[in-house]
Amino acid sequence: MFDNVWLIPLLPFIGFLINGLLGKRIKNETVIGGIASAMVLGSFIVSCLTLFNLLSLPGEERQVEVKIFSWITSGVFNADVAFLIDPLSCLMIMVVSGVGFLIHLYSIGYMHGEEGYYRYFSYLNLFTFSMLLLVLGNNLLLMFVGWEGVGLCSYLLIGYYFHKKSAADAGKKAFVMNRIGDFGFLLGIFTLFWYLGSSHNVWTITFTELANNSHLLPTGGIVTVITLCFFLGATGKSAQIPLYTWLPDAMEGPTPVSALIHAATMVTAGVYMIARMNYLFIRSPETLAVIAVIGACTALFAATIGTAQNDIKRVLAYSTVSQLGYMFLAMGVGAFGAGIFHLMTHAFFKACLFLGSGAVIHSMHGALHHAHSNDDAQDMRNMGGLRSKMPLTFITFLLATIAISGIPGFSGFFSKDEILWQAFSNPHHGSLNFLLWGMGALAAGLTAFYMFRLVFMTFFGECRITPKAKDHLHESPMIIVLPLIVLAGLSVVGGFIGIPKVIGDLFGGIPNYLEHYLDPVFKHSEEYMAHHGAHTGIHNIALEWGLMGTSVLIALIGITVAYSLYVANKGIPARFVAAFPGLHRAVYNKWYIDELYDNIIVNPCKAFSQFLWKGFDVIVIDGAVNGVAKTVMACSGVFRLMQSGLISNYAWSMAFGVVVMLSYFILK
Amino acid sequence: MENLNGYLIVSAILFSIGTIGVLTRKNAIVIFMCIELMLNAVNLTFVALSRHLGNLDGQIFVFFIMTVAAAEAAVGLALIIAFFNNKETIDVDDINLMKW
Numbered sequence: 001m002f003d004n005v006w007l008i009p010l011l012p013f014i015g016f017l018i019n020g021l022l023g024k025r026i027k028n029e030t031v032i033g034g035i036a037s038a039m040v041l042g043s044f045i046v047s048c049l050t051l052f053n054l055l056s057l058p059g060e061e062r063q064v065e066v067k068i069f070s071w072i073t074s075g076v077f078n079a080d081v082a083f084l085i086d087p088l089s090c091l092m093i094m095v096v097s098g099v100g101f102l103i104h105l106y107s108i109g110y111m112h113g114e115e116g117y118y119r120y121f122s123y124l125n126l127f128t129f130s131m132l133l134l135v136l137g138n139n140l141l142l143m144f145v146g147w148e149g150v151g152l153c154s155y156l157l158i159g160y161y162f163h164k165k166s167a168a169d170a171g172k173k174a175f176v177m178n179r180i181g182d183f184g185f186l187l188g189i190f191t192l193f194w195y196l197g198s199s200h201n202v203w204t205i206t207f208t209e210l211a212n213n214s215h216l217l218p219t220g221g222i223v224t225v226i227t228l229c230f231f232l233g234a235t236g237k238s239a240q241i242p243l244y245t246w247l248p249d250a251m252e253g254p255t256p257v258s259a260l261i262h263a264a265t266m267v268t269a270g271v272y273m274i275a276r277m278n279y280l281f282i283r284s285p286e287t288l289a290v291i292a293v294i295g296a297c298t299a300l301f302a303a304t305i306g307t308a309q310n311d312i313k314r315v316l317a318y319s320t321v322s323q324l325g326y327m328f329l330a331m332g333v334g335a336f337g338a339g340i341f342h343l344m345t346h347a348f349f350k351a352c353l354f355l356g357s358g359a360v361i362h363s364m365h366g367a368l369h370h371a372h373s374n375d376d377a378q379d380m381r382n383m384g385g386l387r388s389k390m391p392l393t394f395i396t397f398l399l400a401t402i403a404i405s406g407i408p409g410f411s412g413f414f415s416k417d418e419i420l421w422q423a424f425s426n427p428h429h430g431s432l433n434f435l436l437w438g439m440g441a442l443a444a445g446l447t448a449f450y451m452f453r454l455v456f457m458t459f460f461g462e463c464r465i466t467p468k469a470k471d472h473l474h475e476s477p478m479i480i481v482l483p484l485i486v487l488a489g490l491s492v493v494g495g496f497i498g499i500p501k502v503i504g505d506l507f508g509g510i511p512n513y514l515e516h517y518l519d520p521v522f523k524h525s526e527e528y529m530a531h532h533g534a535h536t537g538i539h540n541i542a543l544e545w546g547l548m549g550t551s552v553l554i555a556l557i558g559i560t561v562a563y564s565l566y567v568a569n570k571g572i573p574a575r576f577v578a579a580f581p582g583l584h585r586a587v588y589n590k591w592y593i594d595e596l597y598d599n600i601i602v603n604p605c606k607a608f609s610q611f612l613w614k615g616f617d618v619i620v621i622d623g624a625v626n627g628v629a630k631t632v633m634a635c636s637g638v639f640r641l642m643q644s645g646l647i648s649n650y651a652w653s654m655a656f657g658v659v660v661m662l663s664y665f666i667l668k
Numbered sequence: 669m670e671n672l673n674g675y676l677i678v679s680a681i682l683f684s685i686g687t688i689g690v691l692t693r694k695n696a697i698v699i700f701m702c703i704e705l706m707l708n709a710v711n712l713t714f715v716a717l718s719r720h721l722g723n724l725d726g727q728i729f730v731f732f733i734m735t736v737a738a739a740e741a742a743v744g745l746a747l748i749i750a751f752f753n754n755k756e757t758i759d760v761d762d763i764n765l766m767k768w
Contacts, residue, residue, distance in 0.1 A: 645767025647699075647760045651690055 001053050005066045005083050007046045008093055009132040015039030015125035023118020033108035036121035040104050040128055044097035051090045062087055062520050065138050065208060072141070076203035077193075084138035084207055088340065088521040092135035092272055095347050096265050100128045102483035103260040106355050109479035110256055110362060120160060120254065127153035131265050135272060139206040140189045143273070147185065147237065150266045151178045157261060158253040170249040177246040181236015185273075188229030192280075195222050207276060211524050214279040219532065220286060227280055227287040234270025238324050241298045245594055248317040255358030258313060263320045263354050264347040271327040271343050275336045279524035282334060288428050292332025296423070296439040299325030301591075303446035307453065308587040311378050312357045315454050319404070320350060322443055326419050329440055333429065335422035336525065337518045341498045342415035344514075348494045349403040349412055352487035353451075356397035359476040359484065360458060363390060364465070371469030380454065385463035389473040392481045394459045396488035401455050403491040405448035406555045411495030416444060417548050418500055424547055425538040427529070441551050448558030456566035502544050675716035683709035696748050696758040700741075707737050 015036045019026075026032055054062055067082040083089075104124060111120055130149025137143040151174075159171030189205065197203040200216045217223050234240065239247035250262045261267070274281055274291070281287055299322045306318035323346050330339030363386075365377040375382045387394045403410040406417065424437040463470050475481065498514035499507075519526075565572050577584045586592065682705055689702030711730045718726030752758050 643767055645764035647763060648691065648694075655687060655691060 002050060002064055002066050002083075002085050004046055005050055005085060005136070006068050008043050008050070008083075008097070009129050009136060011039040011042040011046075012125045012128040012132065016122050016129060019118045019125060020122035023122055026118065029108070029112065029117050032118045032121050033104070033111075036125050037101060037104040037108065039125060040097055040101045043093075043128065043132065044101050047090070047093040047097045050085060051094060054085060054087065054090050059520055063208065065206075076197065077205075078203075079139050079141045079205060081142060082138040082206075083136040085136075086521055087517050087519075088272075088275060089135050091340065091344065091518075093132055095344055096128065096131050096135065099264045099347050099351050099487070100131075100260060102486055103256050103264075103351065103355065106259075106358070106480055106483040107254075107256040109477050110358055111254065114254075116160070120157075123153055123156045123160075124257070124260070127157070127261060127266070131269075134269055138208065140192075141205055143276075144182075144185065144189065147233075147269060147273075148182065150261070150269060151175065151182070151237070154178070154250070154261050154266055157257040158250045160253055160257065164252070167252040170246070170252040174246040174250050177243050178236045181233045181243055181270075184229045184232025184236070186233075188226050188233065191222070191226045191229060195226070210277070211279050214283070214524050214528075217280070217283050219283050223280060224284040224286045227277075227284045228290065230273065230277065230280070231287060231291055234273055234328070235294070236270075237273075238267050238270030238328070239321050240270070240324065240328055241294050241301065244298060244302065244321050245590075245597060247321055248314055248590070251311070251313040251317050255313065255354060255361060258317070259351045259354030259358065262317070263350040267320065267324055268327065268343045268347070271324070271331060271339055274328075274331045275340050275521070278336045278522050279528065281331065282525040282528050285428060288332050288334060289432065290332070291328055292423070292429060292432070292436055295325045295328030295330070295332050296436045296443075297325070298322065299329060299443040300439045300446070301325075303443045303450065304587060305590050306450040307446060308584060310380050311376075312360065312380050312383070312454060312458065313354075313378055315380075315450055316350070316353055316357055319353075319447065319451065322447060323350065323404070325443070326416060326440065329423055329436060330419040333419075333423050333426040333433075333436065334525070334529070335419060335426065336522050337498075337515050338415065338418040338422050340518060341514050342419055345403070345411035345415045345491070345494050348487055349400040349491035352396055352400035352484060352491050353404070355480075355484055355487065356393050356400065359390065359393045359480050360386060360397075362476060362480070363393075363473050366474075367469040367472035368465065370472040371466055373466060373469055375465065380457040382465050383458045383463070384461045385459070386473065387459040389463075389470075390459075390475045392475055393484060396481075396484040397459070398455060399488040400491045401451045403495075404451055405559060406444055406551060408552060409492075411491050411493070413552075414495035414498050414500065417551060418498065420444070420551050421500070421544055421547055425540075425544075437547070441554050444551055445554035445558040448555040449562045452559045452562035453566050456562060460567055461570070500544075502541055502548075672716060672720045675712060679709045679712040679716070682706075682712065694759050694761055696751070696760055696763075699760065700744055700748070704737060704741070707733055 015038075018035055019032055023032055054064075057064075064085040065082055066085060067080050069081050070078075071081045072079045104121075107120070107124065111117055114120065127150060130146045130153060132146070134143055134146025134150060137146055155171045155175040155178075158174050159168050161167045162171070192210070193203070193205055196210075196213065196216065200213070202209070202213045202216065204210060204213070236243045247262055247267065251258055253262070281291070302318045302321035302325060306315050306322065309315045309318065323342070327339045327342050327346070330336070330342060360383065361377050364383065368375050368377055368382075399410070403412040406413045420437055420440045423440050424433055426433060429436065463473075497517075498512055499510050501512060504510040504512060589595075686702045686704075686706035686709060689705065690699050693699055693702065711733055714726040714730045714733075718724060718730075748758055751763065755762060
């Protein structure tokens, strides 16, 4: 029934091999892009079939393991290359291959004429392969292989324009930051394996067996250590405080890469990992609290930075960090389904936003190039009035912006509101709940503000580039616009699979399909909470409506403020900057977090390395080696004087030696 | 064989003369001859003790020593001639190419 599942990751891998090995000879861009896209399309089709097959099974049987081959067997340790097909992984492969295919298609147009076209597509295919491996793997080790693979591809694609120093540096930064997280992930795997094995004789790293044995795990204690290690891995991959700083820099890569890797898929791997091991995380209230607080802080913190950036991609990058914060907030309050829901809707609207910004940059770049202008094609201060020049891009971008802002009826509203409601009503954090909700709601307002600021600065008002360049602005080709339309459509309707119960009841009992669909994945957590939930969460329909209304109101205020500042009264932002120069500078410079990290971690590290190099290596290590050599030289300098070359000297020494030896034996 | 001591004394005297010759003389050929003298002093000891002990081992040794001495003489004289061809001297104090 699931016999062809192995095709899902394999097809992109074949695409990677073809383009990676032969791409340089193929030369034809259409063929290269076509092969890469077709492979991902193939994955998507097989994913759809897999989903249909899964849905045809009754709910409790929707967890199938497909073993491909034995990978590592060593004593009690066993790891197979095997795929776990369950509602969660099915949803993920649909998102990864579906959004991935659209972005591949878009890239054919966007990357046209770039040097290393084949390199780009082979990396993109390799990424898709790794990501699919990550979400399909049935054990922690296979997941880790995918986890590292996507990190590698992220590095390669951020540094795609490697001749630019800033791009190469950004790639390195992303890689190093991710390594810190990966270290935590590995420690988590080791500790979990060791603990379950040594105390309960359950030597396993497969997700299903871990879930079935999760009742052996205690609450808190060692589980807190394990889950915090895993969470450290998640903060690296998913750009949460304190390891988020690489993501905004990752915008150095080509825009479709930002859309695919640094918005829609890879950065959500941490969220997926926590949802996959929900039965672990639910057992540690401390870790849940840490995750919730970090998620909420990241959501709010990144949103504040987003309000002052002028680079269109940087705004979106901080928006991504902020939205990932929401997902972690959901994980931290035990609302795993809501987090995965937001992951999915975010993949749609953020991919659409990034691709839309890519279309804008593409057009701006072409226009500025024609006009021989050196202005920055990504700076929103140079844009404006693009609405009439690029109507399709504008409409799709606007729809995605409305979706992310949480306007009712659009996908972002359903998922974000579900998270906010769960943050308020969950049974885990007691009095912390109100704070979590408040931070989330405030971040939602800021999100609406900076996203509409971006729309108003880019698409409204007067065009701020020279008239000569302005004439060259034009709508992008169909292959770029088509993915935008599909993604915008998904951003609008994608939320209807997860309508909250209160709204569903209003319209005659429409069920929450997604929650129902994901139930089998989270059943172990549900069981645990049913036994241990000392105080249950809040169930108050009036309150839920009230909070929903409040968050919509906050979003509307954000939009109104953006409208009044950037369309109606354009002078205000400048006056505001003049009034609070310090605040603006701090926000514009990302609260100086990069500088802070440089000063407290990077520079001391460098200084310590300098000490090890100049102090320890040169003086102690080299000193010891050279010292031995010098001592030998000095001693031999003395002894070689004995070699006079004169026969009589040697004869005398010999005679003397014989006399001494004989005397010794005779007189003894 | 009652006066073994006489043989040994003669042999010791010959050996000493040879040793002193090797240590003090500068002419390579003279040194060479002194070495022969030392070898033959040893030969005399071997033969005398062989006779005294009634054991032929010592005399067989003497044959070996004489063979080695003959070979040594051939090689040594050839070296001395080769050296003389280059330096017009066979004074060992002038032969110090192997110094540090």
